[in-house]
Every structure is written in C-alpha cells, then in structure tokens.
Amino acid sequence: ETGVTQTPRHLVMGMTNKKSLKCEQHLGHNAMYWYKQSAKKPLELMFVYSLEERVENNSVPSRFSPECPNSSHLFLHLHTLQPEDSALYLCASSQDLGDRVTDTQYFGPGTRLTVL
Amino acid sequence: AQKVTQAQTEISVVEKEDVTLDCVYETRDTTYYLFWYKQPPSGELVFLIRRNSFDEQNEISGRYSWNFQKSTSSFNFTITASQVVDSAVYFCALTPRPNTDKLIFGTGTRLQVFP
Numbered sequence: 001e002t003g004v005t006q007t008p009r010h011l012v013m014g015m016t017n018k019k020s021l022k023c024e025q026h027l028g029h030n031a032m033y034w035y036k037q038s039a040k041k042p043l044e045l046m047f048v049y050s051l052e053e054r055v056e057n058n059s060v061p062s063r064f065s066p067e068c069p070n071s072s073h074l075f076l077h078l079h080t081l082q083p084e085d086s087a088l089y090l091c092a093s094s095q096d097l098g099d100r101v102t103d104t105q106y107f108g109p110g111t112r113l114t115v116l
Numbered sequence: 117a118q119k120v121t122q123a124q125t126e127i128s129v130v131e132k133e134d135v136t137l138d139c140v141y142e143t144r145d146t147t148y149y150l151f152w153y154k155q156p157p158s159g160e161l162v163f164l165i166r167r168n169s170f171d172e173q174n175e176i177s178g179r180y181s182w183n184f185q186k187s188t189s190s191f192n193f194t195i196t197a198s199q200v201v202d203s204a205v206y207f208c209a210l211t212p213r214p215n216t217d218k219l220i221f222g223t224g225t226r227l228q229v230f231p
Contacts, residue, residue, distance in 0.1 A: 004160075042120075043207070043221040056218075088159060104151070105219060107161035 002026055004108035006091050012114045013081065021076040021111045023091030030096050032074040033105060034066060037088040049074060050096070081115045088112050118143045118212045122222035129198050130230050137193045137225045139208030145169075150184065150191045151209040151219065161207065167191065198229045 004025045013019050025032065034046040048056035049068040063085075065077040074091055088110045094103035119142040129135045141150065152164040165175065167184050175182045179196045195202055205224040212218065 009159075040223070042223050043219070045218060090159075090161065092161075104163055104166050106163060107153070109158055109160035112159070 004091055004093055004106055006089075006108040006111050008111060009109065010112045010114075012116065013078070014116050015081060015083070017081075018077070018079040020078065021089055021091075021113075023074040023076075023108055025072055025074075025091075025093035025106075025108075027093055027095075027106060029093035029106075030071050031094045031103070032068060032071070033092040033094075034074065034076055035090040035092065035107075037090055037110070039087075043090070047076075078113075081113075083115050086113055086115045118145075118210060118220050120208050120210050120220055120222035122206075122208055122225050124225045125223075126226040126228070128228045128230065131199060132197050133229075134194060134196050135198050135227065135229075137195075137206050137208075137227065139191045139193065139222060141189050141191065141208070141210045143210060143212050145212045149211040151211070152182065152191075152193050153207045153209065154204045155207065155224070156204040164193075195227075198227075200229050200231055203227060203229045 007022045011019060031050045033048050036044045036046055045058050046060045047054060047066045052068045052071060063080050067075040067077060090110045091108040092105040094105045096103055121140045124138055127135055148169045150167045153161040154164055155161050165182055172184050172186055181194045183192045191208060205226045207224045208222045210220045
C-alpha cells in the first residue's frame, strides 16, 4: 500500500457506541494529523502528533481521544458522540514538524462518520 | 488574523473551457506558504502545489497554472482545457510561517465539468 490509508471508509454509530478510526501512513513521515471536515465549513485541525507525541490539541471535546503508538499509525477513539459530530474525518502526515521549511501534508481518503 | 477566502462556492463549465479558481488570503507574517489541494468525490485531499511567499514566479504544470500576486494577496489557480476528471472540490490553504503546521483552509470551490 502507498500513501496514507484510513479505515473504515464509512462508519455509522449510535451515540452510546465506542468505535475507533485508524490511519496508517507508508511515507516514512514523522508527523500525523487528524482533521474534521463538516459540510460547508473549512477543514478543522483536531490533533497533531510528532514522533508519537501530541503537540497540538485544538480544544477538541474529550469524547474524541487520539492515540499514536508509533510514527506510522494514528487512531481516533470515539465514545458518546453527538449527531453534530457526523463529518468526514481526514488523516494526514508530513515529513516533520519543527524549525524547518514547512512540509507538505499528504492526506488519506477519510472516514465518513454518521452518528445517529 | 490569518484567513483564506474562496469566494466562488461552485463553478460549472463545459469540457475544454478554461476555468480560474480564485483564492485570496490574509496574513501578517512576511513568510508563509500557500497550497492548493484537490478533493475528488473519493474524499482524499490530493496535494497540487506549494508556494512560498518569496517566490512570486507563476508556475505551470500541464493544464494547471498558478498565479501568485502578493500585491493583491491572491493565489489563483487556472485549469486550461478542462476535463470531466477535473470535477472536484478545490481548496486553497495557507501556513502562516515555517515551523508551524497549521494549515488554514478556505471553504473550497466545487468545480463541475460537464461533457
């Protein structure tokens, strides 16, 4: 597999369910990101990880819990979500963070989440 | 404040027409990067181009070209001889300065190319 992959591609869950989204990058990158894309709103950055450490958390509700066990994998654990959390969740990766030239972020295909 | 505005919500053209997608940005930083991404119906954001604020040279890649003008804070994207496969949502994005990886996206322009 190449690039950034995400599973599942589609997910329907009830408000009391617990589920996880998975992202895997095959690019040898050190930084990974979660974004939320809602209808008619700009993409919202949720979390940033660099070398498995969380470096950014953009005031995301605690019902979203990220996990980065290694630089190739990123998870987003979901529990007690609300219908307004329905959106496309996109994962991205980039070579590095830090005091260098800004690296380009490469995105996965996303998980389309519907909360009933 | 940093902001990206894509005023065109949706554009429809017929195949082989040229089309320009507008992008206007705001930032107080002197060093910044601008990006264009394409989002086809499959959902993933496909990277198209990155430009830094010190390089105002226009770029051409096949049927795609980009016009960066600091004087008007614009980074417009033109598709020449459009094709049905160009149908997608196109996002312009800004990173205000190096060593931060906050990509600030516009709301996107949906391009529909009809045969």
